[in-house]
Amino acid sequence: MAKRIDVSGLHVYYGDFLAVEDVSMTIEPRSVTAFIGSSGCGKSTFLRTLNRMHEVTPGAYAQGKVLIDDMDIYGPDIDPVTVRGQVGMVFQKANPFPTMSIYDNVIAGARLNSRRMSRSAADDLVEESLRGANLWEEVKDRLGKPGASLSGGQQQRLCIARATAVKPSVLLMDEPCSALDPISTLAIEDLIHKLKEDYTIVIVTHNMQQAARVSDRTAFFNLAGPGKPGKLIEMGETSQMFTRPEKKETENYITGRFG
Amino acid sequence: MTTTDAPPAGPPPAGKRRIGDAVFAGLARGSGYLILLILAGVAAFLIIQAWPSLSANTVSFLGSREWEANTRENPAFGVAALAFGTVLAAAIALVIATPVAIGVALFIVYYADSRLASPLGYLVDLLAAIPSVVYGLWGIGFLAPQLVPVYEALTRYLGWIPLFAGPASNSARTMLTAGIVLAVMILPIITAMSRDVFKQVPQGHREAALAMGATRWEMIRLAVLPFGKSGVVGGAMLGLGRALGETMAVAMILSPALVISFALLKSGNQTIAAHIALQYPEATGYGVSALIAAGLVLFAITLAVNMSARYVVARGSKESR
Amino acid sequence: MSTTIRQSPEPDTDPLEARHGSLPRRFPLALLASCAAVVAGVLLAFSAFGALPWVLLTAASFTVILVTASARVEGHRHAADRLVTALVYGCFLLALAPLVSVLWTVIDNGLDRFDPYFLSVSMNGVLPSMDAGGAYHAIVGTLAITGMATLISVPIGLMCAVYLVEYAQGRIKRAITFFVDVMTGIPSIVAGLFIVALWIMLFGPGRTNGAAAALSLAVLMIPVVVRSSEEMLQLVSRDLREASYALGVPKWRTITKVVLPTSAAGLTTGIMLAIARVIGETAPLVLTAGSSAVSINWDLFDGQMMSLPVFIYSQVRMGGAVNYERAWAAALTLILIVMLLFFLARVIKYLFAPNR
DSSP states (O other): OOOOEEEEEEEEEETTEEEEEEEEEEEOTTSEEEEEOOTTSSHHHHHHHTTTGGGGSTTEEEEEEEEETTEETTSTTOOHHHHHHHEEEEOSSOOOOTTSBHHHHHTHHHHHTTOOOOHHHHHHHHHHHHHHTTOHHHHTTOTTSBGGGSOHHHHHHHHHHHHHHTOOSEEEEESTTTTSOHHHHHHHHHHHHHHTTTSEEEEEOSOHHHHHHHOSEEEEEEESSTTSOEEEEEEEEHHHHHHSOSSHHHHHHHTTOOO | OOOTTOOOOOSOOOOOOOHHHHHHHHHHHHHHHHHHHHHHHHHHHHHHHHHHHHHHOSSOTTTOOOEEOOSSSOOEEOOHHHHHHHHHHHHHHHHHHHHHHHHHHHIIIIISOHHHHHHHHHHHHHHHHSOHHHHHHHIIIIIHHHHHHHHHHHHHHHTTSGGGOSSOOSSOOSHHHHHHHHHHHHHHHHHHHHHHHHHTSOHHHHHHHHHTTOOHHHHIIIIIHHHHHHHHHHHHHHHHHHHHHOOHHHHHHOOOBSOOOOOTTSSOBOOHHHHHHHHGGGOOTTHHHHHHHHHHHHHHHHHHHHHHHHHHHHHHHHHHO | OGGGSOSOOOTTTOHHHHTOOOOOTTHHHHHHHHHHHHHHHHHHHTTOOOHHHHHHHHHHHHHHHHHHHHHHHHOHHHHHHHHHHHHHHHHHHHHHHHHHHHHHHHHHHHTTTOSHHHHHOOOTTOOTTSSOOOSHHHHHHHHHHHHHHHHHHHHHHHHHHHIIIIIOOHHHHHHHHHHHHHHHTSOHHHHHHHHHHHHHHHHOTTOOOHHHHHHHHHHHHHHHHHHHHHHHHHHSOHHHHHHHHHTTOOHHHHIIIIIHHHTHHHHHHHHHHHHHHHHTOOHHHHHHTOSOOOSOOOOTTSSOOOOHHHHHHHHHHHOOHHHHHHHHHHHHHHHHHHHHHHHHHHHHHHHTOTTO
């Protein structure tokens, strides 16, 4: 299920402005890759190019190559909608659909695409996805309640269940814990550990302890200079990145001597 | 592909699109363009249908006052008196409504209890919900009789001012009555716009004034009114546009005559819109075409007023940002 | 009313103020009450009591005395503040006066004839001066014409709003937004003339019917629907759209299944207010649907069609006492319909407000 991602020579533009310059990397399947770096260094922008979500912003486009296993997601015959079905995404702010119940939120991917599904298949998918998101026990008695009635941490796990219910091979997470309290954060981190059995996971985080706790590999992004585009500085095993980084810049950032 | 100095070659060509997306986007875009088409159509059809009478007209359309259009040949009609009446009625409405609207907006935003502000605003908005034909009925059935003695007093004591020259109409179905009713009708428009800008005055500006020991009125004069000026002006111009085009209240209240007169308390004058509504059922020959020509003039005036109003409002909101 | 009172007496902080005292907190209220009483007494003594002179004279004497007293005790800056406060309150009361007056006269005069008979019979076979007949045919016409106008304007207006919020960019977006604004300012009679001109070209002169009236109302209604819908669609957060896209849902399904349902209550409110706005339009209907129909006509495509506003207008034009009675009763009917729409719009907005 999980797939490898191969990025080569990727540039991201907002109109005439080059936001991210020349990123090449390989992201391994069944592992967690963390993107770290200061605000505005392009790591979230780059993350969004992995499922073409950046195209939602008017004027944004990418050049270069992104292979997911063998599929070139920027190939001429590739529909971004199909790509997003393969590469799911969880956002900074939990965003359950306010008009839908917990149940309907989980199977929103199928419902919104008017995919036919038998009642029992839907029930099974909801239970499987909620169990996968460590949320089933907490909500199984109130599946008909609105998704917005849950706590922040539960809402975020609901969003993860919703993303996994469309059976993607890759899960992108854009600072999924930055709006959560420490206990909810811990619950999500536990969940990430469990999910990497089945998915390729990429997580953007501002929290270096979090990157150290959850990720197998870490990529450090930084601006090439004030007003210049963001770049990938260094990427490696997390344990090595946090103890013996190769670049001075990385060390400065990790040890807090930044700027 | 992987060289760092690859020049930006612009966005890649859009890939294939889903049929559903293409159809839906096409429908949406079509609806957007339809708006432009309708507006262009209004102008085009009015011009086309006005042309026969305009080309057959035997007098100056813009310069003369008579209206002899219901003939099969040699029509003689002009909008001079009508255009004058239209502007006069709207000007009266504007002069009365603008100060009151500013006062109401200030009251709602800065004087009323903040919990009451939104229900009170809603009450004023209700003024806009009453149909113009009901205002007309109220004007002729209730307001005009009440105003007869007031007008008599005005001519007696202020008759030396040309505006109040006597003798006053004994039915009060005059320009001033029509103007008062129009003022009531445009009051909610000007109030709403003024209220919106007054609410947006940055708290910092207001607190700076109050911190200097300013009274509430000084705070309003120093911080609120300068900031809200463009919104008030824009609102007043939108109100003017509405007053220029308002038909029923004038058609029902005014006892019309095709004259150019500043005597607000005497019967007489007429507006373009009311003239069209009154004349249309009896129009024959070149009549309909001539009325369409008058409508074209009204359209042009209101279009110019509304466009400048939007321009003023847009410029104001850009400055305040 | 306690807001008239100075909120922060700080005589120590301002040396200019130190020389002045301030009026007691309850002074304005007490003054207002005594002015009202004295003016009433004087008017009664001259047996000239009337509501209007009483209110006006009370307001004038109150303002003059308050401002004079304030100028004496508190200084001219505070006197100016008091004067403006009085004027601002006055403006608000002045603005409410016509609302109360219109509603009162319509109810007072309209109730005479407002009964089941009036609402259920037409004017067919009734001579204008006969003490008979009702507005049923006008109610039918109003419902048919406004209904068709709504059916035309809602899809166009909504899709135009979707285009502006979800698709359009740059110059074309600014152009359409601007012209929608301009279109809201088209005088209703011009909208009527537009359809008259169109109808002459399509069907020849003198063809009046309900469909033409509905089209002219649609011209007035579309920009109102666009504006309110645009506002509502913009309230739907970007997060929800992104959540849907990230699930592999195409844009059009995201709009129809996430964006529109999320803003459904607001959209409905806006549409009802738009209906309330055009249901009372008279001028375009006089031109397009005629003003002399007396019988019940449900067919939008055949012949003249009466409507409540035109009914009021044509009865007033006839000018007899019974005609005025009919006009007032029809005005009451129309106001009730409009207020009902306003009320429903409020209820929907309240029921479906976020964080209810």
